[in-house]
Amino acid sequence: MKQFDIVVSLENYSINAIRYAAYTQTNYAWVYLSFAEKALVNVHFVMKAGHDIETVKSAFLQELEDEKIREKSRAVNVAASIEIIKNAFKNINVSFLKEEKSVLTKKQELELDKLIEEVEKELQSEMELNKSDDIKHITKTWEETNGK
Amino acid sequence: MENKQQNKKQTLLFQQWKKNKDHVLLTNDFGGRIELSGKLFNELCDNPDNIPQQFFDNGFVSEMLDFGKLGLSWLNTHCNVCLSPTLHILVMTARCNMQCLYCQAGAPGRKKDMSLDMSLETAKKCVDFAFKTPSPVLNFEFQGGEPLLNWNVLSETVKYIRQKESESDKDVSISLISNFILMDEEKANFLLQNEVSICSSLDGPENVHKKNRHSENDISYNIVCKWLKYFNQKYDSQLGKAYKIFRPGAIITVTKNSIGHAKEIIDEYVSAGLESLYMRPVSQIGYAAVNWNSIGISPAEYISLYKEAINYVLTLNKKGVSIIEKACQIFCEKIFNVGSGGNYDLDSPCGAGTGQIAYNYDGNIYTCDEARMLAMEGDDLFRIGNVNDPVEKVLTADAVRACKYASELNSQPLCSRCAYKPYCGICPVFNYATQGSLFGNMATNFRCAVNKGQIDFIFELIKDKENEEILKKWIQR
Numbered sequence: 001m002k003q004f005d006i007v008v009s010l011e012n013y014s015i016n017a018i019r020y021a022a023y024t025q026t027n028y029a030w031v032y033l034s035f036a037e038k039a040l041v042n043v044h045f046v047m048k049a050g051h052d053i054e055t056v057k058s059a060f061l062q063e064l065e066d067e068k069i070r071e072k073s074r075a076v077n078v079a080a081s082i083e084i085i086k087n088a089f090k091n092i093n094v095s096f097l098k099e100e101k102s103v104l105t106k107k108q109e110l111e112l113d114k115l116i117e118e119v120e121k122e123l124q125s126e127m128e129l130n131k132s133d134d135i136k137h138i139t140k141t142w143e144e145t146n147g148k
Numbered sequence: 149m150e151n152k153q154q155n156k157k158q159t160l161l162f163q164q165w166k167k168n169k170d171h172v173l174l175t176n177d178f179g180g181r182i183e184l185s186g187k188l189f190n191e192l193c194d195n196p197d198n199i200p201q202q203f204f205d206n207g208f209v210s211e212m213l214d215f216g217k218l219g220l221s222w223l224n225t226h227c228n229v230c231l232s233p234t235l236h237i238l239v240m241t242a243r244c245n246m247q248c249l250y251c252q253a254g255a256p257g258r259k260k261d262m263s264l265d266m267s268l269e270t271a272k273k274c275v276d277f278a279f280k281t282p283s284p285v286l287n288f289e290f291q292g293g294e295p296l297l298n299w300n301v302l303s304e305t306v307k308y309i310r311q312k313e314s315e316s317d318k319d320v321s322i323s324l325i326s327n328f329i330l331m332d333e334e335k336a337n338f339l340l341q342n343e344v345s346i347c348s349s350l351d352g353p354e355n356v357h358k359k360n361r362h363s364e365n366d367i368s369y370n371i372v373c374k375w376l377k378y379f380n381q382k383y384d385s386q387l388g389k390a391y392k393i394f395r396p397g398a399i400i401t402v403t404k405n406s407i408g409h410a411k412e413i414i415d416e417y418v419s420a421g422l423e424s425l426y427m428r429p430v431s432q433i434g435y436a437a438v439n440w441n442s443i444g445i446s447p448a449e450y451i452s453l454y455k456e457a458i459n460y461v462l463t464l465n466k467k468g469v470s471i472i473e474k475a476c477q478i479f480c481e482k483i484f485n486v487g488s489g490g491n492y493d494l495d496s497p498c499g500a501g502t503g504q505i506a507y508n509y510d511g512n513i514y515t516c517d518e519a520r521m522l523a524m525e526g527d528d529l530f531r532i533g534n535v536n537d538p539v540e541k542v543l544t545a546d547a548v549r550a551c552k553y554a555s556e557l558n559s560q561p562l563c564s565r566c567a568y569k570p571y572c573g574i575c576p577v578f579n580y581a582t583q584g585s586l587f588g589n590m591a592t593n594f595r596c597a598v599n600k601g602q603i604d605f606i607f608e609l610i611k612d613k614e615n616e617e618i619l620k621k622w623i624q625r
Contacts, residue, residue, distance in 0.1 A: 023561055027591040069162060069193050070565065076159045076210045084178060088219030089230075107314050 002047040006060065010039045013064050017071060018043065021063035028056050159210035160196045160203070165189070166567035173567045173607065179221035179486035180206030181570075221486045225570060229497060229552070232543060234285045235504035236278040237517050240295035240302050241265040242509050242524060245329050247362040248349075249443050250401055252434035252521045253293060265298045266509040271305040273535035274507040279312050280539045287321045291517065293509075296330035303335075306342050323347060327361075327368060328375040336378065345394035346379050348372050350420065351401060352413035359405040360443070372398070373420055380421040399426040402450055403443040410456035418464065418471055426474035427454060429598055433518070433581045434525055447597035455605055462609075465618050472622045479606050481623045482571040492516070494573040494599075496563075498555040501532060501548030511535040513542055515551050518577040530577060551576045554586035562590040568603045 008018050018041050022031040028051035036042040043060070047053060104112065166173045172189040174182045182202055192199065204212045223230065242253070242264035266274075278286055288309055295302055306322060313320040323345040339346065350372050351357040357369045379396035386393040398420075400406070400413060417425045429450040430436050430443055461473055478489035492499025500515035507513055511534050514520040519530030530551070533542035554576040557563035563574065578595055579588030590596040610616040 020561060020565075024591065026589065066165075066565075072193075073159045073161050073210070074163070077161045077163050080161060080210060080213055081177065084213065084215055084218045085222055087215045088223045091216075091219060091223065105315050105317050109317075 002053055004045050004053055004057070006043045006045070006057065007036055008041045008043060008064065010041060013068060014071060015041065017064055017067035020067050021060050024063045025056050025060050158196050158199060160192060160199070161208050161210055162193065164565050164567050164569055174208070175567045175570050176207055177222060177225075177570060178207045178218035179225075179570070180208055181483070182206055182208070224485075224487050225482065226495070227488050229502055231502065232281040232283045233278075233499075233501070233503060233505045234283050235287050235289060235492070235499070236274070237289045237291055237504065237506040237520070238271065238274050238305070239266065239291050239293065239507060239509050239520060240271075240298040240305075241293040243297050244293045244327075245297060245363070246294065246327050246368060248435070249360055249362065249439045250403060250430045250434075250436035252431060252436060252518070253291075253524055264293070264509055266301055266507075266511075268301045268304050270507075270509075270511040270535060271301050272308055273511060275305060275309050275312060277507075277513075277535050277539060277542075279316055279318065281543070284317070285319045287323065290322070290324045290326075291506075292325075294327055294329070295324060296326050296328075296335065299330070299335060303338055306338075306344060310342060321345070327363070328371050329363060329368065331371070331375050336375070336382075340379075340382055340393055341391055343391050343394075345397070346375075347397040347399065348376065349401065350376065350398040350416065351403075352406060352409055353416050356405050356409050356413070360401065360403055376420045376422065395423065397424065397426070398422060399428065401430050402427055402445060402453060403430045404445050404449075405443065407445070407449060407453060410453050411460050414457055414460050414464070414471070418469060423470050424472045424474055424477075427457060428475065429594075431578060431582075432594070433578070434521055447594055447601060450598055451601035451605065454602060458605070458609070462615055462618055466614070472625065475602060476606060476619070477622045477625075479571055479603055480619045483603075483606065483610075484620055485623060486570075492573075493575050494571070496555060496557040496569070496573050497552040498573050498575055500530070500551035500555070500576065501543060501545070502552070505532070505542070507535065513537075515547055516577060518575060518581075519547075522577060522581055529580065550586055554579070560587065560590060562596075566600075568600060571603055572599050 010018075013021075019033065022033060022043055025031055025045070028048055030046040030048065032044040032046075034042050034044070045053075045056060045060075047056065161176060162174060164175055167186065167189075170186050172184055172186055174180075174184065174189070192203075199209055203209050207213055207218045243261065244251070244253070275288070278288065290302055290305075292298075302324075309320060309322060322343065324339060325347050328348055349361065351360045354369045357372070358366055361368050376396050376398060379393075383393045383395045398417070406413065414425070429445055429447075432440055432444065436443065458473055458476055461471055464471055478491045478494060481487045481489040482494070488495055492503040495503065498516075500519065504516050505513055506515075506517045506520040508520050508523060512523070512528075512531055513533045513535065514523060515530045515532055522529070523531060530547045532545035532547050553559060555574050557566075557569050557572065557574070560574065563569055563572065566572070574588065574590070574593075575595065576586040576588075579593065580586050582594060583589055583592070606619070610619060
């Protein structure tokens with residue numbers, strides 16, 4: 001079985017970055033971490049069949065660099081994300097409350113629409129009746145009273 | 149607005165990217181997506197002093213975040229965590245009259261055991277349970293086994309749902325997943341009149357379909373084609389009808405038998421009059437795991453076939469043929485519209501217990517249909533209750549919470565740094581069944597490889613403006 005080691009300094013990379021970069025290569029190799037000398041971590045790779053040492057080595061080192069970039073802004077990013085999500089939840093609560101106010105079922109809504117229609121019709125017919133007795137022309141529009 | 153705060157100390161919120169030769173795709177969880185050169189990426193990382201405006205506009209700079217806009221984008225892609233289940237899957241029976249090589253439902257060989265049928269009493273309790281959940285939208289999906297084997301209960305349940313709907317303020321839709329072997333004119337009319345949408349499985353041309361989906365006398369292919377055409381004709385001639393008719397749908401399970409047939413599969417769908425197809429690779433779960441040597445497919449094989457299929461669909465589109473592929477449509481919806489795409493498997497966290505629940509024939513409730521299928525194999529880990537339990541207890545069961553935690557991509561080491569995080573999702577049930585833990589290991593995960601391959605391909609496709617325009621039209625449908 002092909003094996004190799006990379007020694008990484010904790011002065012350049014955090015232990016979390018080393019651990020993550022090692023994890024990313026677990027499709028291609030078994031990876032063991034151990035403390036070497038002071039502030040050094042030994043990363044031992046045992047290759048899985050069909051994979052290339054150089055590819056794994058360079059991918060591991062690239063992941064270390066990438067993780068360093070992420071660590072620069074991770075704390076700020078987490079804090080900002082939490083604020084954004086909190087804000088989003090505030091909005092959804094408002095829209096839910098608005099929806100909850102409608103307590104009628106579809107059937108009841110249809111009945112209500114029917115009732116409103118009936119009342120409107122009754123009002124309309126009453127208006128028609130009243131119009132004929134309207135001596136003072138109160139129900140007529142200005143155009144109806146004064147227009148030519 | 150110009151970046152007035154350039155003098156202030158800015159923090160670039162770079163957490164997830166994909167490097168590809170000389171360019172970098174940078175994304176965030178709030179809809180931000182920028183493609184930039186590797187040179188610019190490195191310059192910004194070394195010295196974030198001259199930040200281009202688009203980084204401010206897309207939520208990549210700590211000092212200029214539009215919380216309202218970014219929050220809305222987050223909600224659009226995570227809406228299932230804010231609701232209760234909308235998809236309610238009712239397993240009418242665990243019996244089936246077919247013996248498909250990739251069945252995950254534990255149905256093969258169970259033809260005559262009537263104790264595997266859902267009773268009407270249980271079915272009504274399932275419906276009552278669904279109506280008690282707070283979601284204003286309910287989609288009932290009848291599944292199996294083969295649901296038509298329990299037709300009397302199915303039809304009575306449809307009537308019961310429609311009656312409950314008229315007494316409630318919920319928007320209700322009903323769908324049926326069937327192999328059509330027991331379909332007849334009377335059943336079809338009933339389903340159409342009750343506005344039940346229909347979906348089946350069509351794995352491609354006759355030789356491919358027959359290899360995957362075994363039925364007595366090999367009648368499945370002809371029957372599926374016949375009824376898809378029938379429901380299509382009904383869809384086309386629905387003017388003047390008092391009820392709405394939906395276009396039928398079909399899904400393809402891609403197995404080793406599909407390799408080399410990508411174009412024929414698409415042609416089959418076009419000739420059946422279908423305007424969409426939904427491709428997915430066979431999962432190594434249930435009966436498929438037993439038959440893996442004869443039907444299994446690797447992620448690389450699947451992606452190769454998928455590319456051929458999508459390229460062919462786009463060629464047909466350019467010739468005026470109307471057809472789309474659903475998985476691609478879902479990813480495009482997420483990429484272009486910052487939407488959820490409507491597929492709970494691709495949400496983070498997934499929709500288990502919050503977007504969907506599955507009711508087995510015996511009234512037991514599971515986080516999702518995959519979980520229910522696992523139970524048919526004898527593993528009840530994802531059972532969250534029973535139709536007799538209070539809704540609140542079921543929807544907050546331990547398994548629901550475990551699935552939320554395991555499928556939230558920020559709790560996955562690889563996913564949390566992946567540029568495709570906003571477009572992707574994982575399935576804890578699949579992870580558990582194939583890798584032995586709800587979290588799984590994405591470095592060796594089958595679905596992760598497939599999803600990455602599909603999204604890689606879509607980003608490759610949209611480099612071509614004509615392709616991009618066509619794919620944008622897909623999401624308008």
